Amino acid sequence: MKPARVLVTGANGQLGSELRQLSPRVDDLDFTFVDVNEMDFLHEDSVRGYFDGKSFDFIVNAAAFTQVDEAESKKDLAFAINARALEVLCDVCQHSRTRLVHISTDYVFDGRGCVPLRESDTPNPQSVYGRSKLEGEQIVLNRLPNAYVLRTSWLYSTFGKNFVKTISRLASERDTLNVVADQVGSPTYARDLADAIIRIMRSVNQGSVDNPGVYHFANEGAASWYDLACAVVRIKSYRCVVQPIRTDEYPVAARRPAYSVLDKRKIRSTFGLEIDNWYDALMRCLAGSTEPHRTLDT
Numbered sequence: 001m002k003p004a005r006v007l008v009t010g011a012n013g014q015l016g017s018e019l020r021q022l023s024p025r026v027d028d029l030d031f032t033f034v035d036v037n038e039m040d041f042l043h044e045d046s047v048r049g050y051f052d053g054k055s056f057d058f059i060v061n062a063a064a065f066t067q068v069d070e071a072e073s074k075k076d077l078a079f080a081i082n083a084r085a086l087e088v089l090c091d092v093c094q095h096s097r098t099r100l101v102h103i104s105t106d107y108v109f110d111g112r113g114c115v116p117l118r119e120s121d122t123p124n125p126q127s128v129y130g131r132s133k134l135e136g137e138q139i140v141l142n143r144l145p146n147a148y149v150l151r152t153s154w155l156y157s158t159f160g161k162n163f164v165k166t167i168s169r170l171a172s173e174r175d176t177l178n179v180v181a182d183q184v185g186s187p188t189y190a191r192d193l194a195d196a197i198i199r200i201m202r203s204v205n206q207g208s209v210d211n212p213g214v215y216h217f218a219n220e221g222a223a224s225w226y227d228l229a230c231a232v233v234r235i236k237s238y239r240c241v242v243q244p245i246r247t248d249e250y251p252v253a254a255r256r257p258a259y260s261v262l263d264k265r266k267i268r269s270t271f272g273l274e275i276d277n278w279y280d281a282l283m284r285c286l287a288g289s290t291e292p293h294r295t296l297d298t
C-alpha cells in the first residue's frame, strides 16, 4: 500500500515539532512539514498558492495563534489565523478530497462545571482565543463532514514555550514561586497528542476505523497549575517552594476556565487508544525521553 501523504501546518510549534520527531518511525505515512514561511495563514494567496501542483491525503492543522492573553488585544489577528484561514483550508480540502485533522482547545468551554467535559457539552468560551478557536471548529465541522476536530488542553513539550519549561527555569532560579491553584485541567504532553493523531490517521487510512467528528484528547487525570508546578519541582528535585494562589491574585488579560478536564472516553473507545496519566507523561518529558508511552508499532 502506498504511504498516505500528510501535510502538517504549524510545523515549528510544539505539536508540529513532536509530529516531525515521530514521523521517521511511521512507514505508512509520508510527511511534509510547513510553517508560516511556506504557508502564511494571514494571506489567502499564500495558503492557496502552496497547494499548486501538490496534493495530500491528510492535513494536520497544528498552526494557530496560541498567545491566549495577547489575543485579547489582537482579536483580528487571532480570528484571522484561528478561524478565517480555516475557510481557505477547508476549501482546499474539499477540492482535493483531503481529510483534515484540526486541533482545538479546552478553552472553548466556560469551565463552570465540575465533571470531565464531553464532546457533546455546550461550548461557551470566555476569551478571544477561545472564541476564535470555537469559530475555527465550527467552520471545519460545517464545511467538512469527514474532518476530525481534536480538542486538547494544557500542552507542553521539550519544544517551544510552555508552562512546564517556564516553571523549570523559574524554579531553578528562585526560592519560592506562587502558582494558581484554582484552575483545574488536563496537562498534556504534545508527544502523546502527536502519537494519537498518527494512530487516528493510520486507522482511517487502513480503513479499520473512520468515525469523523469532535474528539477530546489529553493525558489522563486532573491537576491544577499548582499541582503541575509542584510535580515539575519534585521530578527535577529543585529546592524551590511552590505556594498556591487564587486566580484573582495573578491578574492576566484573558479569562480561563476554572475546570476544563476533558473526558476521553470517546477517543479511547473509538480508536482503542491507551492514554497515559499526566504525571507519568510529565516524567517522560522531563527525562528527555523521545518515546510516546507505547511505541508506534504496538
Ligand SMILES: NC(=O)c1ccc[n+]([C@@H]2O[C@H](COP(=O)([O-])OP(=O)(O)OC[C@H]3O[C@@H](n4cnc5c(N)ncnc54)[C@H](OP(=O)(O)O)[C@@H]3O)[C@@H](O)[C@H]2O)c1
Residues within 6 Å of the ligand: 009, 010, 011, 012, 013, 014, 015, 016, 035, 036, 039, 040, 041, 042, 061, 062, 063, 064, 065, 066, 081, 103, 104, 105, 106, 133, 152, 153, 154, 155, 156, 160, 161
Ligand atoms: N499550547 C496549548 O497549551 C494548547 C492547549 C490546547 C489546544 N492547543 C491547540 O493545539 C494546537 C497546537 O498548539 P501548539 O502549542 O503546538 O502551538 P504553538 O507551539 O504556538 O505552534 C503554533 C504554530 O503555528 C504557527 N503560526 C502562527 N501564526 C501563523 C500563521 N499566520 N500562518 C501559519 N502558521 C502560523 C506558529 O509559527 P511561529 O512560531 O513562527 O509563529 C507555530 O509554529 C493549536 O491549534 C492550539 O490552539 C494548544
